[in-house]
Amino acid sequence: MAEPALRLRVRDTLTERKVQLAPRTKNGRKALTLYVCGVTPYDSGHMGHAFTFSMFDVLVRFVESGGVKVRYVQNVTDIDDPLFERARRDGEDWKLLAERETAVHIRDMTALGWRAPDLMPRVSEEIGRIKAAANRLHASGYAYRTDALYFDVSRYRGYGRLSHRTRRSMLRKLRDEGLLGTVGPASKRDPLDFPLWRASAPDEPSWPSKFGPGRPGWHIECSAMAMRYLGEQIDVHGGGRDLMFSHHESERAQSESLTHKAPFARAWMHTGLVRYEGRKMSKSLGNLVKVSQALQRAPAAAVRLYLVSHRYSRDWEFDWEALARSARVIERARVVLKRPDGQASAAIIKEFNAALSDDLDTPRAVRTLRLAIRRRDAAAVRWILDILAGTASLT
Ligand SMILES: [Zn+2]
Structure with missing residues (x-):
């Protein structure tokens, strides 16, 4: 009944143009690859998350309705500062907290009827690949070692191009998010440089590495996992717009520096932010509508329909x-x-x-x-x- 979905065009954040997503034939089968940045599992999901993942679910289902398989990877960031902070505050083991909240995320999205991703790799289970990627960036001169192993942003042309930000605006956002760090001979050379591998705090997990014991920085995980499961270049890379800088900007820089192949993603798709009571729905502001709360007030199909009645790229008010x-x-x-x-x-x-x-x-x-x-x-x-x-x- 469906016309083939092969004529699908999506707007690429990087080029600001609509890109035709023709599937590639692999092993005699037409397929598209999709990588979506998933949750940091430390708190229950809210409508902002549900909006992002429901939108990519529509993409997957639509493409598959046209007879094209989507190979869909969504990671779980179970190594991250907010997770460790929450575990510390509640006196809970970080791993148990991460497992519980990952299960909540999957339960919420199952209730909202998603076609589950083919793979949901956990950062804590991908350390070997992540270290290998960091090693390669260091060996080829894209990273330097001081108090941590940092990616050298000056070695990558076009840092800031994906998010269409000037250096000044990137610095402002890092400062607002408390991610600026210190610059100096014992630390970063440039405030935009970001850690690939860093020391762990005493109550955080730590793995041995040639750069000393520690844990990965935030961005390298997605370069390593996307490459492992989907290859050196992917069709669609998605996520919430708040990830565009610094996360996706850094991911793109790492991936293209690792492979010398561009573009890392044929299309970057970013979902808008959901507001509630006039402000962006966020954990720190406390103005959340959790998925479970919405599901208490309306059938799951209605929640889904309500979410997808908004344009994926725009902000809207719940x-x-x-x-x-x-x-x-x-x-x-x-x-x-x-x-x-x-x-x-x-x-x-x-x-x-x-x-x-x-x-x-x-x-x-x-x-x-x-x-x-x-x-x-x-x-x-x-x-x-x-x-x-x-x-x-x-x-
Ligand atoms: Zn990511």
């Missing part, structure tokens, strides 16, 4: 009233789904595919769902909901 409106749409869809399936309207499916092919225009795709409901076209409603709401549409 609103309980709007969630209730999505719940009413799902109720009407369920009434239509009780009717026998006929032939789905070709015009509706064509418009739905055209919407998602055009940079994943989900608000436009949701309008086709409303049209299918009005026409009582059960087959079209089912087809559209399968992609927009995933398996949440079945519960």
Whole structure:
């Protein structure tokens, strides 16, 4: 029924152009590779996370509905400062905390009907690969050793290009996030340089390495894992827009310095931020709507539909009233789904595919769902909901 999704075009953050995502044929099978930066598992997921992962789920389902397999990797950052800080504060073992919150993330997203990633590698289980990547960057002169092993940003042309930031604006963001660190002969040469390997605090995990015992810096994990599981160049790299700088900027610099192949990603896709009570939803501000809270107030399919009724790249404000409106749409869809399936309207499916092919225009795709409901076209409603709401549409 679907037209092939091969005409999918998405806007690449780096070039600010729409990129055609033609799949590559590997082992006789058409496939796309997708890497999405996952959670740091130290607190329950909120609607901002659910928005990002639901959007990439629509991408996966849409591409796969056209007969193209997506090889999807989403990492779990279980080695990270906020995780250790939380474990310290609560007197809990970091590993137990990480395992529990990773399970919560998977439970939330399963409730929201995602097609689970093919792989969810944990940083703590990838240390060998990460060290090997750090070693190679050091051996080829892209990194230097002082009190830690730092990536030398001056060796990579175009640092800042992905996030379209000037040096000044990058420095400002690092300062705001408390990531600037100290500059000096015993430390960083340039405030933009970032650690690949660093010493661990006494209560943090530590691994032996030729750079001394310690743990990876934040960014190197994703270069190492993307390369291990998806190859030296990937089709789509995704994540929340707050990761664009410094995380993705640094990941791109590391990966292209390791492989001397550009681009590391054919398309970078960044999701917008979700606001609540007028401000960005964030743990530090405490203005969160957790996935579990939304699921108490509305069926999972309604939560999914509400999330995907926003454009992936834009910021938006969470609103309980709007969630209730999505719940009413799902109720009407369920009434239509009780009717026998006929032939789905070709015009509706064509418009739905055209919407998602055009940079994943989900608000436009949701309008086709409303049209299918009005026409009582059960087959079209089912087809559209399968992609927009995933398996949440079945519960
Ligand atoms: Zn990442």
